Amino acid sequence: MKITFNLNRVPQYLDVEPGEPLLSLLRLLGMKSVKEGCGTGDCGACTVLVNGRAVRSCLMLAPQIQGKKVLTLEGLGTVDDPHPLQKAFLDSGAVQCGFCTPGMVLVAYELLLRNDNPTRDEVAEAISGNLCRCTGYVKIVDAVLLAAQWKREGRWR
Amino acid sequence: MHRTGIRRFHLARDVEEALSLLSAYGDGGALLAGGVDLLRGPPGQVEGLIDITGIGLSQVGEARGGLAVGATTTLTEILKNPAASAYVGGILCEVFRQVAVPPLRNMATLGGALVSAHPWGDIPTALVALGAEVRWRGEREGKAPVEELYRGEFRGLFRSAVATEILFPPWNGAFAYEKIGRARYDIALLNSCCGVGIRDGVVAWARVAVGARPDRGERLPWAEQALVGQKPRESLWGEIQDLVQGQVEVGDDRRAGAVWRRHTAGVLVRRALVRATEKAGR
Known part of the structure; x- marks a missing residue:
């Protein structure tokens, strides 16, 4: 069809x-x-x-x-021109094997589109359905909060 | 990634077209809304799939002092809706926030949860406790309390009818929901939804439901009767906990044993009643 x-x-x-x-x-x-x-x-x-x-x-x-x-x-972005959210993942050490990363970035993107000042708990809730076997999640939450800060500072394109 | 045996996909434009297609396919047709359950299981007998997300059944509104929710409204849409958030102190949001995870709540619909009626589901227990009714369109229009429907062969009904709306009655009191699962996003090992109304310092009405026993959520009328007319107090909650632990029908499955379920059912009912009473007193 x-x-x-x-x-x-x-x-x-x-x-x-x-x-x-x-x-x-x-x-x-x-x-x-x-x-x-x-x-x-x-x-x-x-x-x-x-x-x-x-x-x-x-x-x-x-x-x-x-x-x-x-x-x-x-x-969202490319290797040469990553989206600020992707750059925040890299800068925060939130990427290890990378298998979960696309899903993590996209659920974080959905959250930040609606709320650019989330709490740590709100970030944890947003990523609660995405499993990561490498990072222990702390760095991922750090990355989302960093990206949120950059968004509030007008650094998202 | 398995492929389904689906050979045709239809985007229905209205309820009449959905019913006509469903009738034409017979046992080989199925309705699709959120689709969360469709690809989780093994390929079934479905040949023709009828998508009903575009037939105007996604809305939330106040109705006769309560709430009316279109069957294809997603759980996220309900969570974001002010009328749904305000309904009986926010009990629907309290329940739905504990259902799966945000991306699945973006997909899952209230009608789908009602019709799938998984025994371990959070929503069937809440629907029964809240006295929800469902409207449907088939050969004829129909309406029935969800609790009554679940006692019969309701799956046969929805093979030839479309659930259109779920109606939640007004309650002068408060409800609370308690759930235990292995992890935050996991299904319930046991759940309970309880409500109370307080008049002149005593319990005027009570609703007590326990689900994932492992059977689907059901009310415990004997527990409700034991509450009515009583003054809310610590010793009453202890009596109800003992009563539930003595009489609730539970069983074993691979997730939990009957002994654990029997004990925990009493604890969850007690916790839900205490919270509902606190909310009702605010």
Whole structure:
């Protein structure tokens, strides 16, 4: 079936299988930041934003994004020009193996879009559905709070 | 990443179209709202999927002093809604904040939680305690208390009908919700939702529900009767805890044993009643 949607601000017109998981579609489109971890919505590695809300792409079907805006990490920043939120993760030492990082960054992005002065508890709640086996979470929370500070200082583009 | 056996996907435009498609597919059709449960399990028999998120069932509003919530409203939308936040001292938000994690709450819908009715779910216990009713459209329009529906074969009903709205009645009192899970984001090993109304210094009405026993949440009418007419006091909470621990029907599953559930049910009911009474007195 044919669907139209917006991927990282670029219109897409695609023919997809009705039962195609969004996760596999996005990876086929080259969005390799979208990872398959558990495949059951528990780990958060496949998180993307749909219409500004973080969702599990492993639990969505491609046809469900008809007419919607999808944002993956590729739409946030690049290696040469990282988004301030990504830079905060690097500066805070919040990245180790990196498998969880795209999902972590996107749930943090959703939080900071609505609240640029979150408490430590609010950050912990926002990332509570994203599992990290390396960092122990402290550095990730530090990174989100640093990015929030930069946003309040007008340093987000 | 498994693929489903789904061969067709429809974006229904209204309830009539959704019902017509559902009827045409028979057992091979299924409604889709949040979709949280669809891809979690093994591929099923579903051939045609009917997306009902665009048929106008996502809204929250006050109704007859209580609250009316469209069936495809997500838990996040309810959490952000001022009327839902204000309903009976914010009990819905208290419950929904303990359901899964934010990205799943962005997807999951109230109607989906009602129809899926997982025994370990937080929401079925709260719906029963709060006396919620569900409206649906099928061959005919219907409405029933969720508690009554859960006593029968409700899954058959929703194979040929669309849940449209969940109605929460007004309560002159307060509710509290207690849950124990292995981790912050995990499902309940046991949960309890209790409410009380205080008049002239005594309990005028009480609602006591316990869920994940491991069976789905049910009210404990004998515990409610034991509360009515009593003056709220420490010894009363102890009596109710003992009563629940003596009479609640619990069982074993791979998550927890019956002995632990029996003891903990009394503790959770006591905690919920104490908090509800404190809230009711404010």
